[in-house]
Amino acid sequence: NAGVTQTPKFRVLKTGQSMTLLCAQDMNHEYMYWYRQDPGMGLRLIHYSVGEGTTAKGEVPDGYNVSRLKKQNFLLGLESAAPSQTSVYFCASSRDRGYTFGSGTRLTVV
Amino acid sequence: RKEVEQDPGPFNVPEGATVAFNCTYSNSASQSFFWYRQDCRKEPKLLMSVYSSGNEDGRFTAQLNRASQYISLLIRDSKLSDSATYLCVVNMYNIGNQFYFGTGTSLTVIP
Numbered sequence: 001n002a003g004v005t006q007t008p009k010f011r012v013l014k015t016g017q018s019m020t021l022l023c024a025q026d027m028n029h030e031y032m033y034w035y036r037q038d039p040g041m042g043l044r045l046i047h048y049s050v051g052e053g054t055t056a057k058g059e060v061p062d063g064y065n066v067s068r069l070k071k072q073n074f075l076l077g078l079e080s081a082a083p084s085q086t087s088v089y090f091c092a093s094s095r096d097r098g099y100t101f102g103s104g105t106r107l108t109v110v
Numbered sequence: 111r112k113e114v115e116q117d118p119g120p121f122n123v124p125e126g127a128t129v130a131f132n133c134t135y136s137n138s139a140s141q142s143f144f145w146y147r148q149d150c151r152k153e154p155k156l157l158m159s160v161y162s163s164g165n166e167d168g169r170f171t172a173q174l175n176r177a178s179q180y181i182s183l184l185i186r187d188s189k190l191s192d193s194a195t196y197l198c199v200v201n202m203y204n205i206g207n208q209f210y211f212g213t214g215t216s217l218t219v220i221p
Contacts, residue, residue, distance in 0.1 A: 031207050040118075042213035043154070043197075048206045056206060090153055094207055097142060101153035 002026055006091050006102035013081040013109045021076040021105050023091030031094045032074040033058075034066060036087040037104075043090065049074055081109045113137060116198050116212035124220050127188050131215045133181040133198030140210075143174055145183050146197040148214065154197055157183075188219045 004025045013019055023032065034046040045058030047066040055066045063085060065077045074093075078085060086109045091102040116133045123129045135143075143160035158165065160172040160181055171184040181198055198212035 033206075033208075040213065043211040045208065048208065050206050058208075094209075096207070097159075097201075098144070098156055099154075099209055101155070103153050104151075 004091055004093055004100050004102040006089075006105050008105060009103065010106045011108070013078075013107065015081060015083060015109060017081050018077070018079050019081065019107075020078075021089055021091075021107075023074045023076070023093075023102055025072055025074075025093040025100070027093060027095070027100065028071070029093035029095045029100075030071075032068065033092045033094075033099070034064070034074065034076045035090045035092065036060065036085075037090060038087050046076065046089075081107075083109045085109050112212075113210035114198050114200055114212040116215050118213055118215060120216040120218060122218045122220055123188055125188055125190060127219075128184065128186045129188060129217065130185075131183045131196055131198075131217075133183075133212055135179050135181065135198075135200045135210070137200070137202060138176075138179060139202050140179075140200040141203045142201045143172075143181050144199040144201070144209075145170075145172060145181075146199055146211075148195045148197055150194075154211075157196070185217075188217075190219050190221060193218045 033048040035043045049068040052071040089105045092099040145157040146154040147157040148154040160174045164173045169186045173182045195214040197214045
């Protein structure tokens with residue numbers, strides 16, 4: 001049972017490049033989330049999904065898009081990366097109580 | 111105003127010490143409460159849930175005061191392995207079952 005798997009673990013992008021972060025969970029959880037974590041800011045919700053085919057904006061959605069075509073996968077896209085998007089990105093899933101997090105993606109935009 | 115506020119610390123304590131972390135939350139509609147632990151460069155992991163009656167898990171004791179909207183975590187007999195950041199978390203069972211995280215309190219246990 002792998003839990004929540006994020007890929008890639010590390011990435012360096014140039015300003016203006018695009019990329020997709022993949023989150024996969026094998027626990028049949030309905031809810032999935034993308035957070036970013038920055039020093040002194042804590043975890044901030046980017047987007048979330050309450051089920052297959054649904055997505056919603058969180059606290060800091062600008063510059064990101066998401067898709068949940070399959071229940072087990074939640075993709076986070078950056079269409080045109082900016083240095084302000086340098087951060088650690090965590091995916092999480094839940095069914096009722098408690099979140100399970102992936103191990104994170106460290107993204108640097110130069 | 112942030113949903114969850116924590117003292118960021120850092121707390122530097124000797125092995126064997128007792129240390130307490132506090133947290134306040136702003137929304138009285140909050141339904142469930144947790145402490146998560148995050149090691150350096152790792153993902154947050156659930157440490158324990160927090161119940162109204164207070165609960166204990168080994169050396170860890172969590173308390174909730176709904177009237178004051180206050181949550182606490184007490185660690186007794188600190189170990190070197192307790193060094194981490196402790197995140198206070200509340201859930202309002204709103205749309206999306208969103209959790210609201212404090213910025214975390216940093217603890218270093220010194221030999």
